[in-house]
Amino acid sequence: MKRSLVSAAAVLLLAGCSGSGGEPAPQQGAGGSPAKVTLEWWHLSTAEPLKSLWARRAEQFEAKYPHVTIEATVLENEAYKAKLTTLTQSGKAPDVFASWGGGVLQQQIDAGLVKDISGDVSAVLPTFTPAALSAYQVDGKTYGLPTDIGLVGFWYNKKLFEQAGITQPPATWSAFLDDVKKLKAAGVTPIALAGKEKWPGHYYWAYLAMRIAGLDALKQAAVDHDFTKPDFVAAGQQVKALADLQPFQKGFLGAAYSTPDGQSATVSNGKAAMELMGQWAPSVQTSSGKGLGEDLGFFPFPAVEGGKGQAGDAFGGGGGLTVGADAPKEAVDFVTFMTEMGNHSEAVGSGGVLPVLKGEESAVKDPNLKQVATLLASAVGYQLYLDQAYPPAVGQQVNDSVAELIAGTKTPEEVGADITEVAKSEG
Structure with a gap:
């Protein structure tokens, strides 16, 4: 997912969708030339380098297919999630849109x-890594192609660690809590958190539950919709133990993720x-601050x-690209174009995404991202973000409840009970 990430750009109301809408475009226009097609494309790459790269990629596709015009709508993470909820309720979808x-x-x-594109993309499916492709395959059918994969971890300032006398990153949770205390003792704010947006906070509870x-x-x-089990409560207790140290910046409860x-x-x-934060952190840090x-x-x-x-x-x-159920064939062409080896490897080389195609590893240039790619390659197991792995209402409750836990207004037991209540109602 690339969970992007800066300010909202244009927001296109579903009621005013101007793409192919409900019917596929005709195959030919007057004189046998291809009929004009407008593809509506929603994505989340509001930060560089992908913001400019994706715009250029659309232009290249239009040059290759002169009868196609691409209208892109670029949304930040939370605005996009809200639009997806509206989309699901409306029964309408853009021609091509980002998916997690x-x-x-x-x-x-x-x-x-969403269109089942299994037959359309069968020739290219073997070129993707199984981990990257798995999120877009359901019951043996393919509903999208991946453009990114990654993992969440701690991005840290080496100088500030040294200032606090920390010689190496912590390998255990108890050592991590000790380092938080060392940073505070050295007059350093240990952790930045976007409390306003909630999803960054759920990472702590999710990882501790894992x-x-x-x-x-x-x-x-x-399956059983039960988040009240002792181990889940214990995860909440450890989040509370961290929050009790007051490790976050002043005003974190009202802070966004990618604003200045x-x-x-x-x-x-x-x-x-x-x-x-996820693998996109370095690019957003550069866009929103000094770097x-x-x-x-x-x-x-x-x-x-x-x-x-x-x-x-x-x-x-x-992150991946899915195709609307009523989109014309050019929408599938665009998705495959975006994930061709040459095109996608350029995005990997820019530092905007990580490899999803077999043999792309050499394109990763940044040493930190190489470390992320190596960890992914050797991962024993893989868990999708909880606010995406579970139904949207359950994921939102995870975010909300963990935010309240961090703020000190909900107990670890209440977190589990509230998520369970929503999960059972959805199940």
């Missing part, structure tokens, strides 16, 4: 909004030592002593 897979995609499939309860427990919770005074910029400008350059480091989420989860289990997601 998981529970949201399943709902769109159930609503008949480390303490294990991946199988999270998968089982999707938000989470990313706070780290980028040296005002906090670290943030827990840390060689002082930026990365370490995976620590292991929890005595936990059932594997330290090598990764948490994250990626």
Whole structure:
């Protein structure tokens, strides 16, 4: 997923959709030439380098297919999620739109909004890595192609760590809490958090649930809709233990993620030592702040002593492109064009995305992103973001409840009970 990430750009109301709408475009126009086609494309790449790269890619596609015009709508993360909810309820979909897979995609499939492109893309499916492709395949059918994959981890300021006497990143949760205390003692704000947007905070509870309860427990919770089990409560208790240390920047509850005074910029400008964020963090830090350059480091989420989860289990997601159920064939052509080796490897080389195609690894240039790619390649298990793995209402409750836990207005037990209540109503 690339969960992007800066300011909202143009928002196109569903009622005014101007793409192919409800009927496929005719194959030919007057004189046997291809009929004019307008493709409506929604994506989330509001930050460089992808913002400009994707715009250029659309222009290249239009040059290759002169009868096609692409109208792009670029939305930041939360605005896009809200539009997807409206989309599912409306029964209409853009021709091409960004997807994270998981529970949201399943709902769109159930609503008949997404095209099964299995036959159209069968020739290129073997070129993708299984992990990247899996989020867009349901019951043996393919409903999209991946453009990115990654994982969440801690991005940190090496100088601030040194200032606090921390010589190496923590490998365990107890060591992590100790380092938070060391940073505070050195007068350094340990962590930046976008409390206003909520989804960044859910990373802490999700990762701790993975480390303490294990991946199988999270998968089982999707079946039995029960988040009140002791290991989930224990995850909440550890989030509370962190929050009780008051590790976040002043005003974090009202902070956004990618604004000039938000989470990313706070780290980028040296005002906090670290943030827990996905693989896109370096590019957003550069867009929203000064950037840390060689002082930026990365370490995976620590292991929890005595936990059932594997330290090598990764948490994250990626991004992909799905095709609206009524879109013309040119929409599938565009999706395959975006994921061709040459085109996609350029995006990888720019640092905007990580490899989704077999053999792309050499295109990763940034040393921190190489570390992320290596961790992904060796991951024992993989868990999609909980606010995307589960049905949207359940995912939103996870975000809301964890935000309240961090704010001190909800207990670990209440977090589990509230998520369970919504999960059972949805199940």
